[in-house]
Amino acid sequence: MFDIIIMIFTGVGALFALLAGIGGLKMPDTFLRISVTTKAATLGSGFSLVAAAMYFNTISVNTRVIVIVLFIILTAPVSGHLISRAAYRSGNKLWKGTKMDDLEGKYDDETGKLS
Amino acid sequence: MSLYSYLYFIILPVLAISVILTFIRFIKGPSVSDRVVSLDLVITICISIITVFSIITNQSIFLDIAIMLGLIAFLSTVGFTYYFDKQDKDV
Numbered sequence: 001m002f003d004i005i006i007m008i009f010t011g012v013g014a015l016f017a018l019l020a021g022i023g024g025l026k027m028p029d030t031f032l033r034i035s036v037t038t039k040a041a042t043l044g045s046g047f048s049l050v051a052a053a054m055y056f057n058t059i060s061v062n063t064r065v066i067v068i069v070l071f072i073i074l075t076a077p078v079s080g081h082l083i084s085r086a087a088y089r090s091g092n093k094l095w096k097g098t099k100m101d102d103l104e105g106k107y108d109d110e111t112g113k114l115s
Numbered sequence: 116m117s118l119y120s121y122l123y124f125i126i127l128p129v130l131a132i133s134v135i136l137t138f139i140r141f142i143k144g145p146s147v148s149d150r151v152v153s154l155d156l157v158i159t160i161c162i163s164i165i166t167v168f169s170i171i172t173n174q175s176i177f178l179d180i181a182i183m184l185g186l187i188a189f190l191s192t193v194g195f196t197y198y199f200d201k202q203d204k205d206v
Contacts, residue, residue: 003118010122010167014129017160021133024140024156030148033140037152041159048163052178055170064178068162071185079155079192086196087148 006051013047016040029095030087038080042072122171130164151195158188 023036046069053065089107106114134157141153162181169177 006118006170007121010126010170013163014126014133017133017163018129018136020156020160021136024153025136030146030152033149034152037156041156045159045162045166048166049181052166052170052175056175058175061175061178064175064182068178068181068185071182071189072159072162075185075189079189082196083148083152083155083192086199087146089200090146090148092146092148 002054006055009047009051009054013044013051016044016047020044029098030092031084032095034080034084034087038076042076045072119171122167126167127164130160130167134160134164147199151192155188155192158184 017040020037020040023040024033027033027036049065049069053062056062088103094101108114137153137156137160141150141157144150144153162184165177165181165184169175
């Protein structure tokens with residue numbers, strides 16, 4: 001019974017990892033790539049880790065899995081925001097289909113503060 | 116189909132293919148930020164690979180390495196952006 005649940009969870013995790021790989025390769029823009037990869041990778045590794053917790057089913061493994069999942073969920077948005085801010089300030093071009101750019105001209109080039 | 120052969124012949128190749136796709140983006144990437152994003156994604160997929168491998172070999176000690184890799188991924192991204200903001204614009 002547990003084997004089938006572990007198969008489903010690892011399958012969903014591998015599918016999300018594959019979607020992150022394809023999205024990172026096919027998306028036309030740095031910011032769209034960041035958007036795809038952070039979300040999909042978080043879910044993919046989270047599902048795999050939950051499958052490992054079901055397989056071992058001891059307290060030590062469960063606490064480790066909870067720690068890793070919480071750490072990934074907390075740090076993925078922060079690192080995505082940091083990378084996209086650095087990419088925007090270094091002058092990466094937006095995709096030509098992007099309709100509006102709210103940050104245009106709002107960053108001070110010298111200090112990096114928002115005006 | 117047993118759990119062992121399912122993990123070994125379906126899940127691990129799919130994860131390896133996604134690592135290869137991410138590495139293609141790492142080689143092609145037009146800017147430095149693309150390369151950092153793809154390396155971050157490689158480390159996150161490696162956490163999945165380590166987890167599946169610990170199920171296959173029935174050794175839960177491998178999950179400690181996953182904790183270490185998660186820490187290193189976050190710290191490397193923060194360090195990169197810190198020095199990327201501080202660099203000289205004229206160079």
